[in-house]
Amino acid sequence: MNAIDVSHLRKRFGAVTAVDDVSFTVPQGIVFGLLGPNGAGKSTMIKILTTLAQPTSGSAQVAGFDVRRNALEVRRRIGYVPQQQSADPDLSGYENLLVFARLYGIGGAQQRQRILEALELMDLGDARHRLVRHYSGGMIRRLEIAQSMLNDPEVLFMDEPTLGLDPLARHMVWDRVAKLRRTYETTIFLTTHYMDEAETLCDIVAFLHQGCLKAYGKPAELTAQYRPGADLDDLFIALTGRPAAKSVAS
Amino acid sequence: MTAAPLAAGVQRRYRPAPLNPLTILTQIGAIAIAEIQKLRHDPLELLTRVIQPVLWLMMFGQVFGRVRGIPTGGIPYVDYLVPGILAQSALFIAIFYGISAIWERDLGVLYKYMMSPAPREALVLGKAVSAGIRGLSQAIMVYIIALLLGIHLRAGFLNLLGVAGVIMLGAAIFCTFSLIIACIVKTRERFMGIGQVLTMPLFFASNAIYPISLMPNWLRAIAIVNPLTYQVDALRALMLPGYHMVFSVAVNVGVQLASLVVLVFVAARLYPRILD
Ligand SMILES: Nc1ncnc2c1ncn2[C@@H]1O[C@H](COP(=O)(O)OP(=O)(O)O)[C@@H](O)[C@H]1O
Numbered sequence: 001m002n003a004i005d006v007s008h009l010r011k012r013f014g015a016v017t018a019v020d021d022v023s024f025t026v027p028q029g030i031v032f033g034l035l036g037p038n039g040a041g042k043s044t045m046i047k048i049l050t051t052l053a054q055p056t057s058g059s060a061q062v063a064g065f066d067v068r069r070n071a072l073e074v075r076r077r078i079g080y081v082p083q084q085q086s087a088d089p090d091l092s093g094y095e096n097l098l099v100f101a102r103l104y105g106i107g108g109a110q111q112r113q114r115i116l117e118a119l120e121l122m123d124l125g126d127a128r129h130r131l132v133r134h135y136s137g138g139m140i141r142r143l144e145i146a147q148s149m150l151n152d153p154e155v156l157f158m159d160e161p162t163l164g165l166d167p168l169a170r171h172m173v174w175d176r177v178a179k180l181r182r183t184y185e186t187t188i189f190l191t192t193h194y195m196d197e198a199e200t201l202c203d204i205v206a207f208l209h210q211g212c213l214k215a216y217g218k219p220a221e222l223t224a225q226y227r228p229g230a231d232l233d234d235l236f237i238a239l240t241g242r243p244a245a246k247s248v249a250s
Numbered sequence: 251m252t253a254a255p256l257a258a259g260v261q262r263r264y265r266p267a268p269l270n271p272l273t274i275l276t277q278i279g280a281i282a283i284a285e286i287q288k289l290r291h292d293p294l295e296l297l298t299r300v301i302q303p304v305l306w307l308m309m310f311g312q313v314f315g316r317v318r319g320i321p322t323g324g325i326p327y328v329d330y331l332v333p334g335i336l337a338q339s340a341l342f343i344a345i346f347y348g349i350s351a352i353w354e355r356d357l358g359v360l361y362k363y364m365m366s367p368a369p370r371e372a373l374v375l376g377k378a379v380s381a382g383i384r385g386l387s388q389a390i391m392v393y394i395i396a397l398l399l400g401i402h403l404r405a406g407f408l409n410l411l412g413v414a415g416v417i418m419l420g421a422a423i424f425c426t427f428s429l430i431i432a433c434i435v436k437t438r439e440r441f442m443g444i445g446q447v448l449t450m451p452l453f454f455a456s457n458a459i460y461p462i463s464l465m466p467n468w469l470r471a472i473a474i475v476n477p478l479t480y481q482v483d484a485l486r487a488l489m490l491p492g493y494h495m496v497f498s499v500a501v502n503v504g505v506q507l508a509s510l511v512v513l514v515f516v517a518a519r520l521y522p523r524i525l526d
Pocket residue numbers: 013016017018036037038039040041042043044045526
């Protein structure tokens with residue numbers, strides 16, 4: 001069974017078609033990367049899969065449930081790290097996580113233990129009582145990842161998880177993503193326009209360009225098919241007609 | 251339909267909580283407690299809110315206390331004013347929640363609340379409860395001011411409990427109303443504009459500072475559909491010795507409960523629209 005099944009998905013905003021008849025699957029337990037330049041439709045795709053936006057047509061299943069008909073069941077089984085920062089600056093790191101533990105119905109003895117475990121895994125144990133307004137960008141991202149794993153999600157969505165982070169913070173996030181996947185076999189769905197990130201993290205990638213799916217497969221196979229010795233950057237240029245964003249970490 | 255099975259050897263450590271009344275109470279608490287924690291980090295906010303009721307009671311109350319023509323039923327005007335000003339200060343706190351929801355949307359916090367399994371009603375009620383708790387802190391302040399001004403208020407345990415209940419209900423109503431406005435106007439600037447336009451009529455087209463018997467018919471018609479009127483009538487009965495309620499207890503409580511139910515229903519449906 002697949003963690004995600006997308007079939008003929010389409011999303012229009014007035015005259016703009018942000019996602020255009022896209023179909024693909026994500027097998028369980030892998031890190032999947034949705035790649036594409038800014039405006040390709042990546043965030044729109046994630047919003048549909050996390051039930052925040054309704055598709056115009058087509059269907060999608062996440063963790064075995066239809067995102068339209070069974071939105072609540074999907075929400076109970078996923079985690080989401082949005083593209084824009086989303087932690088509450090007026091609460092401490094611990095309090096931020098506490099809100100979500102309660103929203104997910106995690107109470108009793110489990111509550112504190114799960115929060116501390118998530119904070120520890122993201123290296124935020126010592127900073128947990130500080131107000132988030134005093135956190136660095138990298139710390140906030142890690143806090144958001146900690147928050148998104150509280151409910152032990154079957155599928156974790158991360159929208160441009162390392163956008164705007166310095167190289168050290170990026171590598172730290174990469175390391176945690178790999179660890180999450182190893183430890184809990186969480187299926188991870190991330191979007192990025194950094195090709196080195198995709199090459200480092202992803203088992204399978206898909207290219208989105210102007211809302212259309214242009215390629216899908218294992219990075220090594222895709223690049224080899226395109227041209228021996230090519231990398232994802234070359235493929236990105238070939239598919240979208242422009243160079244990928246220069247990554248700060250490369 | 252069952253959840254996707256895991257690869258051999260991996261156990262999900264956590265099963266999604268079923269959506270029962272206890273879970274929903276926990277979810278309402280999640281939002282309400284977060285607001286209270288913010289107050290703990292910034293207690294000055296509460297102190298700044300005491301200024302307005304003090305000004306009203308000391309200035310407006312003292313001057314209008316000399317006017318003999320206001321039919322308060324034999325109650326000194328300043329005394330008559332106290333419950334109205336208490337209701338007003340809870341209203342002003344609650345009406346602020348819409349703009350804080352827009353703020354939370356801009357911070358990105360609201361996106362994640364919305365994709366949690368919490369029903370929208372629980373998210374709205376969480377805000378309403380926290381508005382109620384902020385309102386309670388106002389009630390304590392207003393009682394202290396009244397005491398300092400030598401105003402005699404009923405202080406029986408049941409009276410105080412009743413005041414607490416009415417204040418929480420009133421704050422919840424106007425907080426939810428404010429959330430609805432925020433979902434419609436969506437930006438801070440527009441909310442500021444409309445907030446002014448709505449708050450003043452809510453206050454003046456009510457019995458907060460004069461009885462509705464003084465009003466011209468058109469104003470009375472507005473006051474009659476304004477939940478604040480019923481809140482203030484109930485507060486006067488609970489706080490002032492010798493006050494005769496204009497409406498019955500059943501009407502005062504019934505109108506407010508019904509308003510809250512309708513507003514929560516509407517707000518829960520509109521809430522996701524604030525994200526667009
Ligand atoms: N709420 C919206 N209203 C109108 N257009 C939108 C909205 N959200 C996204 N779009 C448009 O859809 C396209 C895809 O956007 P997005 O999914 O954010 O791309 P990406 O995340 O790949 O950068 C863009 O042209 C964007 O302008």
